Amino acid sequence: MSARPLRVVGRPVPRVDGLEKVTGRARYVTDLVLPGMAHAKVLRSPYAHARVRRVDVARAGARPGVFAALSSADLTWCEPYFGPAFRDRPVLAIDVARHEGEPVAAVAAVDEATAEEALELIAVDYEPLPWAITLEEALGPGAPLVHTGEPLSGHFADLATLRPQPGTNVCHRFHFERGDAVTALAGADLVVEDTYRFPPVQHYALEPHAVLAAWDETGALTLWASTQNPYSVRVELAKMFGVPLARIRVIVPHLGGGFGSKTYAKLEPLAAALARAAGRPVRLAASVPEAFQTVRRCAARVTTRVGFRRDGTLVAVECAADYDVGAYADIGPRVVQKATYTATGPYRVPHVRLDARAVYTNTTPGGAFRGFGVPQLAWALESLFDVAAGRLDRDPVDLRRQNFLAHGEEFAPGDTPIDGKLEESLGRAAEAIGWTRAGAADRGRGVAAMLKASLAPSVSEAIVRLHTDGSVSVLASAVEMGQGTRTVLAQIAAEVLSLPLARVTVVQPDTAVTPYDQTTSSSRSTAMTGRAVQLAAEDVRDQLLRVVAEALGVAARDLALEDGAVVAPARRLTYTEVLVLRFGMSGGELIGRGVIAPGRTAAPLGGSTPFWEMAVGAAEVSVDEETGAVRIERYVSVADVGRAINPLLLEGQDEGGVVQGLGHTLLEEMLYQDGHLLNGTLLVYRVPRADDAPPELECHFVENADGSGPFGAKGAGEGSLIPVSPAVANALARLTGVRLRDLPLTPERVWRALRARGR
């Protein structure tokens, strides 16, 4: 790479899809209409757990205007189960409904009103069964079993060794150890231990799940889906319908938010089945209450023990975590496994013993949600760190700094060494929050740090096409869900090919057109898909240089790209001219390819993380002691990102992450009573509003170009959310002396804790 300063990477350029979004022209799945399109509605179980004795769709199917009415009995022409970890989730309930809201039957009709009326014509005989809603109910003796029988394993290598516990609701267990934690804890000068609870919470992407499915006359399937991983959906459908991957096309328009809720198949299998049965395109759009019944964050109960030496050195961490993954595993087992692997956080810990279980309950399936299991564990560990600091009479910032993993230090044998400078993030956060300055008497400050691995191994491929007019298409399947990936990928290509951003177009993800990308999640799109795009653009660059070098008889290394041209000592050839040279005529294109596929390694989870996501959060809070209402007055997030490809978009991401974290910290909790979800609508499920955001919110970035992604970039977007709850709880504890262990810190919970403490 030349040492020329970057022109477009690192600049806060406006997002490439901004104009269509502010003018209402951006298209999301429910904006799409196909000729003859039918509208689907789903009949869902009103019970948390029930035998489904009979589903009679005959009257619904006979109603004029109804093109298809399906129950599981009708799905004889496809594999009825799907799921990325276990293939445990039926398209439509088979003999048993395992959660309130589980799809039991579905119709496709000429319009929504007809579809709704048709649902009322479906007769279902339910026989309610005992249910298990909480972890305690699911793990207790004689607990009702959510699943009986052996589900098939899904399509991921890292979960090929799924370890369910037969005869129980435990669908996966993960164990990790290093050294001898039991002995180390016994010998530690200080052991702090407690149990922390993280509630089930809802993503609430403004756009609920939506799919438009259409089979063509050749038996090929096309879907427009609001999904974060079109390739995963494609695999699922191929297996389900026995159709080759090449004949399934998944196209992804804009997503109205994702946050993990749209990873892995959700409604796509049902939409495809309906389209097949209806013989016409079918659009299936969930309502927000249906989204509450489709996926959520895995709740958790975490018991952590941390041992310290008197001088503050961390010696051991023992963690036992139970994650509630709901009625179907979804990606829950990976959430559990991957998060538990980093349960020790960003610290050096010689002795470690980690045990985690993924537990089925009769509730909405738990899946991926920004943070991927780490918020639940950081809630415990970072809270305990402050408890320990108090007992050791140490400053919490200082105690963390003392134990941080250093740049280049090993996290676990075979895995990528730590590729960032945690103490730099901590220092900047402490500075920005004014840690050492005396604070107002009615305010408290707290900090928390996090470390998270990204998905490994994974594959991202990209293609860059340089056209005869010098414009470029970038083909990559990273999904735009607001985070700005389309813009970042364009910036990377524009930088490598020395083009104005306006000359670069990022094509929408389409499995028939844009090559394989594992997933848009795990903070990986800039580092992985971006790197693939960079390689593809460099491939094009190399071709340009080769053509000119050969034509001019010079060495490629004496050439450079500048403003859409190849520059030689005495000549300047525009890309258009280079293509004419190459093809001897006007026509043709240069195609570059990039592949990032680090492959399996000896790291404990089977792949070495492409980067470590690390961040620190610092909160300053006030509390109205009479009501228990906590207010975050100031919040500082510092993320170590290597290189901010687009600082404006990154800042927006992290501001959003902090406020989303504020949600589960102070406001959000899915509440169940007698097996029913009480607050599955926005009328009673409380997400942060504009006036909840901290009046002072700063997001900073540490950029040492030390990542393996393009231009030294790493990943970001989850690190801003993870520290929020422990930072706030730590601040509250420092202010009031009260330590809370159950989220969210609602006014009532805080009030009770303050009363228990006494005045």
Added chain:
Amino acid sequence: MLRPFTLHRPDTADEACALLARLGEDAAPYAGGTELLLLMKLGWLRPRHLVDVKRIRELGDLTGGPRLAIGATVTHRALERSALVRVHCPLVASVARHVANVRVRNVGTVGGNLAFADPHSDLATLFLTLDATVALVSPRGRRELPLADFVRGPWETARASDELLALVRLTPWPAGTAAAYVKFGVHERPTLGVAVALQLDGAGPGGARSSGRSVRVADARVAIGCVSPRPTRAPAAEARLEGVAIAELEDVAGAAAESAAATVDPADDLYGSADYKREMVAVFVRRALRIAAARARGAEPAARFPHAVVA
């Protein structure tokens, strides 16, 4: 998505009532629709006829006099911006400004709010301190009853199915009354709402401060909403406040607040546990009284409480 219905648009109250009488339970009066259409979408109500009352001219009237008459189809926004209301019942305008969100205020009506008797209604709570009466018209004639008798319980009123809520009448407080409304809660609907109004005795033309004599509470009104099946006054608390000098109000506020809290009948629900709600009633009655006392002295307290709105 709504189920089909027939929309009727009578021009007079008589026509509207005749329709309601004829159609019975199959019909619902419809104005702004912010409650009605929501309940229809949720499937809790399925009227096959909607009787749109917005063309009935007099239902849109807002008139002054010894009593303020607010027609049923007056929107929250109109209430907020009405010069008449701002002059005679300024707190009503302030409270209207904070109902739900701007879109609901633009379209939702006072009549709809009262007729649905949502237990979390701000206006119903406040109106109890203003001697509110509601006028109901039907083919059988017209009757007017106190709001306290009109609202019977959660989502339950004294309105017969062939009756139309025509207007609500308020008796503005005398000039110099110090009042406050505070609502508190995390959710879309508040956990509690407290209205206090202190009519003052001995205040000069410029308010309590300008008078040389000791200013006392001549009449106190305290209403609490959202925590009981319907909004209620707290007579024991009011009695505790009567005759108290403004200068001493702080000392009495606590006891009055405790007394008010003892009168409410909260249930454990999403909005809070019963004991928490009861305690919060005490907290916010006390705070509302302090705010009113400050206003009585001509000051506007800067107090802001998280998750609370002060009007």
Added chain:
Amino acid sequence: MQINVAVNDRAHVLEVAPHALLLDVLRDVLDLKGAKRSCDTQVCGACTVLVDGLAVSACTYLAVEADGRSVLTVEGLADGESLDPLQRAFLDAGAVQCGFCTSGMLLTARALLRENPAPTREDVLHYLRGSLCRCTGYRKIVEAVLAAAETAR
């Protein structure tokens, strides 16, 4: 029922059922997809349009109510290719991420600025109480509205 409604300054004569919601008529009959359905309960604001300058939840507003009125949707904000200062401000501030809340935010802000050309931060927060966003954390949205107000003055 027949209604006469001006949408983004264009007159329309439409035949709508009494139970038709304004949001569906705008999206499905007039092909104006900018207003979105999200919560469907008047809480989130994604469906916001302006009727005679007032913000309404189109998801809970009968189309027949728009008879004789003028409706402004996000598609009507720009004047040809010339963006409204609010649209410009949202782009410049980075206040757009997934975009699903954006049209609602823009129209709500437009109504605010027409009513109050010099809002304080408190005024903006009050007005946006009913407009949810899950992506941005709101800070840039509030900055954009204040910046647009500044520009317009």
